[in-house]
Amino acid sequence: MKKILILFAHPALHKSRIHSRLARAAGEVEGVTFCNLYDRYPDFFIHVPYEQKQLRVHDVLIWQHPFYWYSCPALLKEWMDLVLEHNFAYGRKGTNLHGKKALSVISTGGSEAVYTRQGFSHYSVKQFLAPFHQTARLCGMEYLPPFVVHGSHLLREEEIDRYADWYARLLTALRDNTLPTVKWQDAESINSLIP
Amino acid sequence: MYNQDFFLQAMIYLLAAVITVPLAKKTGLGSVPGYLLAGVIIGPYVLGWVGQESEKVMHFAEFGVVLMLFLIGLEMQPSLLWKTRHSIFGMGGMQVVTTTLVIAGAAWMMGLRPNQAAAMGLILSLSSTAIVLQTLSEKGLLKNSGGRSAISVLLFQDLAVIPILALLPLLAVIGGISDVKRQVPPPQEGFAALPGALQLLLIVTVGMAVIFAGRFVARHIFRFVAGAGMREVFTASVLLLVIGSAYGTAKIGLSPALGTFIAGVVLAENEYRHELEVTIEPIKGLLLGLFFISVGAGINFTLFFREPLLIAGLVLLLILLKFGALWVTARVFGLRHGRHVLFALALAQASEFGFVLVSFSDTLRIFDHETSSLIIMVIIFSMALTPLLLVINEKLVRPWYVRRRNREVPDKIPETGNKIIIAGFGRFGLVVGRLLIANGFTVTILDSNPANVEILRKYGFKLFYGDVTRPEMLEAAGVKDARLLVLTMAEDDEALKIAGWLKKNYPNLKIAARARDTFHEFEFYKLGVQMVQRETFNSAVELGSRSLHFLGFNRYQAHRAALTFKHHEDSIMRELYEHWLKDETHFIRESRRFSDQLTETLQTERDFSIHETDCAWDVTSVRKEKAEETGLRPDEDSRSRDHGREDDGHAQNG
Known part of the structure; x- marks a missing residue:
């Protein structure tokens, strides 16, 4: 059984429709540690040794957040800047994260069609996530394709519920290591691979 | 010089109350039966310790009822009163008319003459303000819609006494005892002798004067008096106000209780409201107790034992008839889910006004002496049974309706429970209050400095003047329903006392406290208060951060340094607190407080190192x-x- 750490970043959870629901679903899966970064560090003062300890004892790292300006909210970036220290996460002696898995769980306002070469956003979600991908790679982690909730502005309540359910199944599969082994590089998202 | 008799009498009354009231409260009946029982025991038929003067005592103690209505008025803002006008005049009117008709009908069928029956109906249609309000408030039922309706009806009855007093002489004339009119001329002197239009004019004038004085003058007087800092003078001024309005309304022929009620309503939005409540409350309680004792002492057991079955039957009949009329009234005005039962049971007794009206009828020769004493017995017993009826409501009626309601509709969310109280509104509390208010919360603010109260009121704050260190004050401010109490007063020892008292009496209330320094903070922790903020620490760190900037740090660097220091302080405090708990006596010496604190802090700090966070x-x-x-x-x-x-x-x- 793999241990999963979700680093959740949402500065206005009280206004969230999607992520509050996903967060609740995630919290109910056994073996998942859910860390609400904005709740833990409202003054952006991240406790680096504690966060590093958490990383050491988990096997799967999930960055869950809304897709603000094609990236993450500021506190998660701060977390990456401060916690992924030289000689902890990378560098000659920085091997603490080697062999772990990482993935992004995001929601986007635009539909799937928007995130194409021809679409309004011009790039695919996966292309936008290149910094996360490369960060994981540099830290010796395997970066899985993202779990994406597309078109979040127009989702109806029951559709959100379906996504939450889907997310919970993804977490269970990650925990029990039952995801199909495919060439991750080919998948645009992990959504279709969830059993 | 002192009347020894007075001491003896006072001792007897107090002793009886001290013994019986706690016993009665234990049985769940509330204090009223306790007082009544005390009265019976010391009265002429059991121990005989008090006798003839108990009637005089009763008249004196009726002032307790007047004070009670003043307090009820204080709870009722004018806007609220205006909203309840339908239930006052509609429900009250219907209740008095239907009850009068039903009782008069029954009396007539039992063989009384029509005029006697009508008088009896009018007299017995009233309910006992004292017993109903005391019992309902002890059971916390005054805010229930059944309880509210009961208050409305009682208010209407207070108004109805005036026309009833006017009607009784007429009934005496119709009644056929031919020479009644000549024998007992209705009292025609003073106010009553004036022509009707002038009377009305006077009533309106007095009413306007009371409203004007309450709204615009009272505040200045209270401020002047409170500014002197003499508690007893404040009490005196409040009593002066109550007695003044009672006297004024009595002078123009209205009931004094009604007058003080209006005075209460006028003052309901006054910033000294809580202090007024706290001041009047104990006096009211004592006088009401005295009143109930004298009612108990007045029960004529000789009469009762002569015809116990007749009296018991009449009492039961009276309660049944009143209950029926009240039930119908309540249903017509839309009370349901058991609230109509509460309403009907609460008001199903006769009134202490009945004593006055019966003796008035007696002098008018409407009833003979025998009938009069019989009616008085029935009134007293019906009053004494009220607490029992409410216990029936509590144990049988309410559970039944609760069970039924659970089957039918989901529970409503209670209206209260969102209250925030800020105790102490000086430099510190002001900031807390502004932040909460700016974010849309309503707060009740208590402060003991009348100067602050005035200034802040000018800028639209809802403030109440009062000594925050008195538990009664907090209770009056509604600490029972509060969600959060912010303790920002500057008096640190008093703040601890209050926190301890609150933790003991309201363990679920959340407290946010201002601490003077580290040890003060620890004292709060020890009491179980977790949300504590030292009054100077954060400001000092801010200034330190700005100094760092001046000394060459860039702005963000200085800010991070301050943040790091704050979090570092947190871990030091945790360490120090453990230390302090183990070694308490060492710190208690006030004189060396600051240097002790400094030594301890620096000592602990040496063992810590600021982790290189960045x-x-x-x-x-x-x-x-x-x-x-x-x-x-x-x-x-x-x-x-x-x-x-x-x-x-x-x-x-x-």
């Missing part, structure tokens, strides 16, 4: 590693762009 922003180690790999000296490779890290040399000072 290490990741320091690229020294990366550069070193890079240099080793490439064989170059770091200086020559200072613009390394490896793995997207752009280094502009913003290294920590180390």
Whole structure:
């Protein structure tokens, strides 16, 4: 059984429709540690040794957040800047994260069609996530394709519920290591691979 | 010089109350039966310790009822009163008319003459303000819609006494005892002798005067008096106000209780409201107790034992008839879910006004002496049974309706429970209050400095003047339903006392406290208060941060240094608190407080080191590693762009 750490970043959870629901679903899966970064560090003062300890004892790292300006909210970036220290996460002696898995769980306002070469956003979600991908790679982690909730502005309540359910199944599969082994590089998202 | 009799009498009354009231409260009946029982025991038929004067005592103690209505008025803002006008006049009117008709009908069928029956109906249609309000408030039922309706009806009855007093002489004339009119001329002197239009004019004038005085003058008087800082003078001024309005309304022929009620309503939005409540409450309680004792002492057991079955039957019949009429009234005005039962049971007794009206009828010769004493017995017994009826409501009726309601509709969310109280509104509390108010919360603010109260009121704050250190004050402010109490007063020992009292009496209430210093903070922790803020620490750190900036740190660097220091302080405090708990006596010496604190803090700080939290922003180690790999000296490779890290040399000072 793999241990999963979700680093959740949402500065206005009280206004969230999607992520509050996903967060609740995630919290109910056994073996998942859910860390609400904005709740833990409202003054952006991240406790680096504690966060590093958490990383050491988990096997799967999930960055869950809304897709603000094609990236993450500021506190998660701060977390990456401060916690992924030289000689902890990378560098000659920085091997603490080697062999772990990482993935992004995001929601986007635009539909799937928007995130194409021809679409309004011009790039695919996966292309936008290149910094996360490369960060994981540099830290010796395997970066899985993202779990994406597309078109979040127009989702109806029951559709959100379906996504939450889907997310919970993804977490269970990650925990029990039952995801199909495919060439991750080919998948645009992990959504279709969830059993 | 002192009347020894007075001491003896007072001792007897107090002793009886002290013994019986707690016993009665234990049985769940509330204090009223306790007082009544005390009265019976010391009265002429059991111990005989008090006798003839108990009637005089009763008249004196009726002032307790007047005070009670003043307090009820204080709870009722004018806007609220205006909203309840339908239930006052509609429900009250219907209740008095239907009850009068039903009772008069029954009396007539039992063989009384029509005029006697009508008088009896009018007299017995009233209910006992004292017993109903005391019992309902002890059971916390005054806010229930059944309880509210009961208050409305009682208010209407207070108004109805005036026309009833006017009607009784007429009934005496119709009644056929031919020479009644000549024998007992209705009292026609003073106010009553004036022509009707002038009377009305006077009533309106007095009413306007009361409203004007209450709204515009009272505040200044209270401020003047409170400013003197003499508690007893404040009490005196409140009593002066109540007695004044009672006297004024009595003078123009209205009931004094009604007058003080109006005075209460007028003052309901006054910032001294809570203080008024706290001042009047104990006096009211004592006088009401005295009143109930004298009612108990007045029960004529000789009469009762002569015809016990007749009296018991009449009492039961009266309660049944009143209950029926009240039930119908309640249903017509839309009370349901058991609230109509509460309403009907609560008001199903006769009134203490009945004593006055019966003796008046007696002098008018409507009833003979025998009938009069019989009616008085029935009134007293019906009053004494009220607490029992309410216990029936509590144990049988309400559970039944609760069970039924659970089957039918989901529970409503209670209206209260969102109340925030700020105790102490000086420099510190002001900021807390402004922040809460700016974010849309309503707060009840208590402060003991009348000067602050005035200034802040001018800027639209809802403030109440009062001594925050008195538990009664907090209770009057509604601490029972509060969600949060912010304790920001400057008096640190008093704040601890209050926190201790609150933790003991309202363990679920959340407290946010201002602490003077570290040890004060620890005292709060020890009491179980977790949300504590030292009054100076954060400001001092801010100023320190600005000093760092002046000394050459860039702004963000100074800010991070301050943040780091704050979090470092937290862990030191945890350590120090453990220490303090173990070694308490050492710290208690007030005189060395600050230096003790300093020593302890610095001592503990030595064992801690500020963790280099922002290490990741320091690229020294990366550069070193890079240099080793490439064989170059770091200086020559200072613009390394490896793995997207752009280094502009913003290294920590180390």
